[in-house]
Amino acid sequence: MDALTVYLPIAQMSFSIPLLLGLGFCVGVLGGFFGVGGAWIVTPALNIFGFNMSFAIGTDLAHIFGKSIIATKKHSKMGNVDFRLGLISIVGSVIGVELGAQMVMKLEQVGNVGLVVRWVYMALLYGLGIYMTYDYMRATRQTKAVGTSKTAPVAPKAGISHKLHSLRIPPMVSLPASGIDQVSFFVILAIFTLTGFLSGFMGVGGGFILLPCLIYLIGCPTAVAVGTSLLCVLLMAGYGCFSYSLKGRTEIVAAFVMLLGAAIGAQIGVLATRYVRGYGIRLLFAIMILLAGTSVTLKQAQGILNVPWLGNAAGFVVLAAAGGMSLLVTVKLIQGAVAEKKRTELV
Amino acid sequence: MRRFVVSMAGLWLVPLCVLASGGEPATALDYHVNTAGLSGTNLILGNLYNDHRVLYAAVTTVAMASFGIAIAFVVDAVLGRLGLKVTKVEHRE
Numbered sequence: 001m002d003a004l005t006v007y008l009p010i011a012q013m014s015f016s017i018p019l020l021l022g023l024g025f026c027v028g029v030l031g032g033f034f035g036v037g038g039a040w041i042v043t044p045a046l047n048i049f050g051f052n053m054s055f056a057i058g059t060d061l062a063h064i065f066g067k068s069i070i071a072t073k074k075h076s077k078m079g080n081v082d083f084r085l086g087l088i089s090i091v092g093s094v095i096g097v098e099l100g101a102q103m104v105m106k107l108e109q110v111g112n113v114g115l116v117v118r119w120v121y122m123a124l125l126y127g128l129g130i131y132m133t134y135d136y137m138r139a140t141r142q143t144k145a146v147g148t149s150k151t152a153p154v155a156p157k158a159g160i161s162h163k164l165h166s167l168r169i170p171p172m173v174s175l176p177a178s179g180i181d182q183v184s185f186f187v188i189l190a191i192f193t194l195t196g197f198l199s200g201f202m203g204v205g206g207g208f209i210l211l212p213c214l215i216y217l218i219g220c221p222t223a224v225a226v227g228t229s230l231l232c233v234l235l236m237a238g239y240g241c242f243s244y245s246l247k248g249r250t251e252i253v254a255a256f257v258m259l260l261g262a263a264i265g266a267q268i269g270v271l272a273t274r275y276v277r278g279y280g281i282r283l284l285f286a287i288m289i290l291l292a293g294t295s296v297t298l299k300q301a302q303g304i305l306n307v308p309w310l311g312n313a314a315g316f317v318v319l320a321a322a323g324g325m326s327l328l329v330t331v332k333l334i335q336g337a338v339a340e341k342k343r344t345e346l347v
Numbered sequence: 348m349r350r351f352v353v354s355m356a357g358l359w360l361v362p363l364c365v366l367a368s369g370g371e372p373a374t375a376l377d378y379h380v381n382t383a384g385l386s387g388t389n390l391i392l393g394n395l396y397n398d399h400r401v402l403y404a405a406v407t408t409v410a411m412a413s414f415g416i417a418i419a420f421v422v423d424a425v426l427g428r429l430g431l432k433v434t435k436v437e438h439r440e
Contacts, residue, residue: 009389010380010396062411069415070422077423222440241411245404248378252392252407259411263418267426278440 011055011251019049020254024063024261029326031262032071032269033276034285035229036207037064037237040292041322042258048315055251058244062255065241067262068234072227074270080227082177082220088185089192089232093206096196103201118300121202125293128212132286135216136279161219164191178220178228191217199236207233208289215282222278265326272329275336284325291321 005014023045027038039060046056075081107113169184195213199206207229214225244250273281295317302310380393395403 007389009385009393012381062407065408066411066415066418069412070419073416073419074423238408238412242404242408245407246400248396248400248403250407252403252410253389255407255411256414259414259418263415263422267422 006253006257008251008253010248011051011254013050015050015254017257020257021261024067024258024263025265026322026326027064027258028067028071028262028265028267029269029272029329030265030288030322031064031067031207031230031233032074032266033226033272033281033329034207034269034288035075035211035226035233037061037068037233038207038322039064040204040208041318044295044315045319046254048312048319051251051254054244054247054249058241058247058249059251059255059258061237061240061244062250062252063258063262064233065237066255066259067266068230068237070263071266071270072230072234074267075223075227075230075273078223078227078270078274079177080223080273081231082175082224082228083231084173085175085178085188085214085218085220086228086231086235088173088188089210089228090235092189092192093196093199093232093236095189096193096198097200098196099193100197100200100202103197117202118296120198121204122293122296122300124198124202124209125289125296128208129286129290129293132212132282133290136283136286139279159219160216164217165219175218175220178218178224180219183218188218206236208285208292211285222281223273226273226281268330268333272333272336275340276329276332280332284328288321288325291317295321 004017006017006020007014023042027042030036030041031038039057042060042063043053043056046059047053051059072081076083104113104117107116164187165180165183167184167187169186171185172182173185173188174180174182191213195206195209198209210229210232211225214220214228215222218225220228241250245252276284295314298310298314298317302308302314380396382390382393382397385393392403395406
């Protein structure tokens with residue numbers, strides 16, 4: 001059994017290699033497919049399996065940094081990364097994160113920061129999940145109504161993004177990679193400040209907020225939203241990795257082993273976006289964040305009802321959701337690749 | 348244009364790292380690695396962590412980035428040889 005464990009010199013503990021590889025793989029698949037960092041999966045998982053919470057966060061950020069480089073490079077090759085948008089996102093996110101952190105400080109003075117953050121977190125996860133599911137169903141109904149049920153659902157002609165694009169506040173920027181002719185720089189900045197604020201306020205990486213915002217508020221195609229979100233995650237995780245290492249909260253050996261698993265997973269996740277249409281990615285993402293919301297609810301219930309096992313159940317819900325979704329994405333990739341091969345043979 | 352944007356993003360990371368290295372950690376972490384039973388790479392890492400925290404942070408960040416880039420290139424090369432070359436795709440909603 002010793003061959004399957006690794007000694008972690010900084011955390012000073014032995015840890016299972018398959019567990020680290022498996023965690024890395026799952027979060028790699030989800031990161032490549034949804035454009036998220038996956039801290040909300042890995043951090044509680046490492047914590048459940050014996051990592052100190054601060055080490056879990058730092059180690060997770062370190063491996064997310066490496067994994068995001070792999071996935072972003074691949075998405076960039078597929079034309080899924082809007083670098084201009086990613087650059088603007090950093091400015092907005094930094095301002096937003098700082099504002100969010102300040103808000104947390106204010107709430108801390110009042111004395112109920114934990115409660116407020118958890119309720120906002122739950123509202124956001126359920127709100128986004130329900131809205132994205134509704135959006136998928138509406139688009140599917142629309143498509144069936146026009147009698148083209150064999151093709152992809154048609155995106156709405158006038159959404160929030162169209163209204164935001166019509167705001168002519170100079171300077172205007174063009175985002176050709178996202179297929180957007182003209183949009184106000186300040187509109188984009190405001191959107192990223194909002195997502196940054198929520199990230200800073202809730203202490204999360206922000207990938208799960210960024211993806212819906214890029215799709216619904218900025219109007220990016222889903223695949224470009226995934227790639228661009230990964231670029232933002234990469235930059236923030238790079239900073240987080242350095243900052244947490246400086247504070248002595250990263251376990252470099254564990255991060256390396258996880259990165260090995262994530263490297264394979266990220267390739268699968270990114271390649272799967274070739275075979276799943278945009279609305280399919282949105283629906284799977286909605287399911288994933290609804291399950292994450294369930295996990296946070298269980299955690300909240302543990303505190304209110306004082307039932308210890310609910311905390312463990314919360315962690316296992318996240319792990320089961322991550323494992324199941326990774327498996328589903330892998331199956332979608334295999335199905336897509338097989339179908340493509342058959343088509344090529346026919347031609 | 349893409350190179351310019353990537354360089355700018357890189358430049359943005361530098362002041363962020365400087366910002367991160369300045370000032371006291373958010374909360375004090377009174378933690379030292381016990382290097383008594385360690386040897387080889389583990390001992391080097393343990394000493395680096397205990398005595399040169401800034402260097403440890405730099406090594407961790409650079410190692411993660413280098414490892415990520417190396418894996419990305421290797422996997423691309425392997426997939427290319429297998430005939431799975433990734434090209435630009437049409438975005439379908």
